[in-house]
Amino acid sequence: xxxxxxxxxxKNRSIVKFEGEDFLGEIGIDGRxxxxxxxxxxxxxxxxxxxxxxxxxxxxxxNDAEKAVACLIDEFEEERxxxxxxxxxxxxxxxxxxxxxxxxxxxxxxxxxxxxxxxLLNQVAxxxxxxxxxxxxxxxxxxxxxxxxxxxxxxxxxxxxxGHGNVGKTLIEQVLExxxxxxxxxxxxxxxxxxxNSKKIAFNKKGFDANWKDEVLTAEHPSNxxxxxxxxxxxxxxxxxxxxxxASKDFVKNYHALAENGFDLVSSxxxxxxxxxxxxxxxxxxxxxxxxxxxxxxxxxxxxxxxxTIKLLHLSGENITRIKGVFSxxxxxxxxxxxxxxxxxxxxxxxALEKGYTEPDPREDLSGNxxxxxxxxxxxxxxxxxxxxxxxxxxxxxxxLLEVSKSEFLSRLEELDDxxxxxxxxxxxxxxxxxxxxxxxxxxxxxxxxxVKLISVPATSALGQLKGSDSIFEIYTESYGxxxxxxxxxxxxxxxxARGVFGDILRVSETK
Numbered sequence: 001x002x003x004x005x006x007x008x009x010x011k012n013r014s015i016v017k018f019e020g021e022d023f024l025g026e027i028g029i030d031g032r033x034x035x036x037x038x039x040x041x042x043x044x045x046x047x048x049x050x051x052x053x054x055x056x057x058x059x060x061x062x063n064d065a066e067k068a069v070a071c072l073i074d075e076f077e078e079e080r081x082x083x084x085x086x087x088x089x090x091x092x093x094x095x096x097x098x099x100x101x102x103x104x105x106x107x108x109x110x111x112x113x114x115x116x117x118x119x120l121l122n123q124v125a126x127x128x129x130x131x132x133x134x135x136x137x138x139x140x141x142x143x144x145x146x147x148x149x150x151x152x153x154x155x156x157x158x159x160x161x162x163g164h165g166n167v168g169k170t171l172i173e174q175v176l177e178x179x180x181x182x183x184x185x186x187x188x189x190x191x192x193x194x195x196x197n198s199k200k201i202a203f204n205k206k207g208f209d210a211n212w213k214d215e216v217l218t219a220e221h222p223s224n225x226x227x228x229x230x231x232x233x234x235x236x237x238x239x240x241x242x243x244x245x246x247a248s249k250d251f252v253k254n255y256h257a258l259a260e261n262g263f264d265l266v267s268s269x270x271x272x273x274x275x276x277x278x279x280x281x282x283x284x285x286x287x288x289x290x291x292x293x294x295x296x297x298x299x300x301x302x303x304x305x306x307x308x309t310i311k312l313l314h315l316s317g318e319n320i321t322r323i324k325g326v327f328s329x330x331x332x333x334x335x336x337x338x339x340x341x342x343x344x345x346x347x348x349x350x351x352a353l354e355k356g357y358t359e360p361d362p363r364e365d366l367s368g369n370x371x372x373x374x375x376x377x378x379x380x381x382x383x384x385x386x387x388x389x390x391x392x393x394x395x396x397x398x399x400x401l402l403e404v405s406k407s408e409f410l411s412r413l414e415e416l417d418d419x420x421x422x423x424x425x426x427x428x429x430x431x432x433x434x435x436x437x438x439x440x441x442x443x444x445x446x447x448x449x450x451x452v453k454l455i456s457v458p459a460t461s462a463l464g465q466l467k468g469s470d471s472i473f474e475i476y477t478e479s480y481g482x483x484x485x486x487x488x489x490x491x492x493x494x495x496x497x498a499r500g501v502f503g504d505i506l507r508v509s510e511t512k
Contacts, residue, residue: 037060
């Protein structure tokens, strides 16, 4: 005896469609259809009337589609002449999936999230059974989603990891190490099915294992988003997340296309959120229209729960009056150590570079652009419309070294030593140097004031007591007055950032 919950799955079907004015509700139409098709020895699966489309849809085997259209054109010749029937045609390459579900709405919501919209729906009266018809290019994906919902099987989430440098490589290892535990604990089956750098993209439908680096080395596909979208469509992959671990100005241009093709976005790349406000808002519209999510907690503060906290405060109506702090784990490490040790400024920079705290070119950190991007991202979370050009940035790199090559800059680092030694010695006693971001002014207007600069603070202050590469953020609100909400912790490093990205992946996965 068959299980009542068993999913019925029929491939190689076609829909024969009638369309026309005043055709619905006419007595005897269904009978004539059955009779004509029975005489032609054609088996009919489902008949469905669509009032919105003024039409009738009939399901037949794919081999019978052409014959069915021909015999129905003959049967309804008079209606075609009078205009009651405007056209009779077939939609080929469809599949039928029949199932029983207590909550159809939840199943259909999951299908819609994965861009699956049934061509035909037929509910059995008095039962919780429904038959849906989908294109054969989506049938396996549809079946997987329905099975996951009905039988509570682990939900398969397919990850495309873009960028496998320090953060990307660490993230892949973290996913592989935790996959079994997450499958048991959260009923989420994470599979890394694509890994890309700027040149090549490697695919593995079943999910990469510990040998992923070898597969990436031998990959032959060029690294472009069309390849990724085609791969996900051809293999009918559901629950798609693309993870951007690059610092690429070019890759962020693909966010719209990815959202429109069924991908949620998780990113440690800060660039998109600091593009002109028009682009920023356009992506939010695309995400909303396609029911997609975009999480980027690691854009500011690596793995600290900063963006979420600010979002919640703002959404709850709390008036945030100022956000100030040490935003860069790199520059935190540099000035925490430079303030306390007798070493030269260049020695500390090289040390931070060796530990992997800085960007490959330390000028990206020393320029203040990284802190400025983070400050702008937070300003926009408060619905401010500031642009990058509005930020007052103190660049720590001398003008003579701004345009030289990276290798030349690194070889001439000692040219910074005298200037920073003087700044250090000219402080008041008991003070230390900190490079801060400061969002202030009237934050209830369209724009706030954004400053990024090197300041001297008492060693006993919250900013002054910062250690290692930690970041600190002070959030001032109307309710809390002079006592800010302080969030402090590790602000740099591949492990911390990858763990933060992983957290965003799980949050997106759990809402799918």
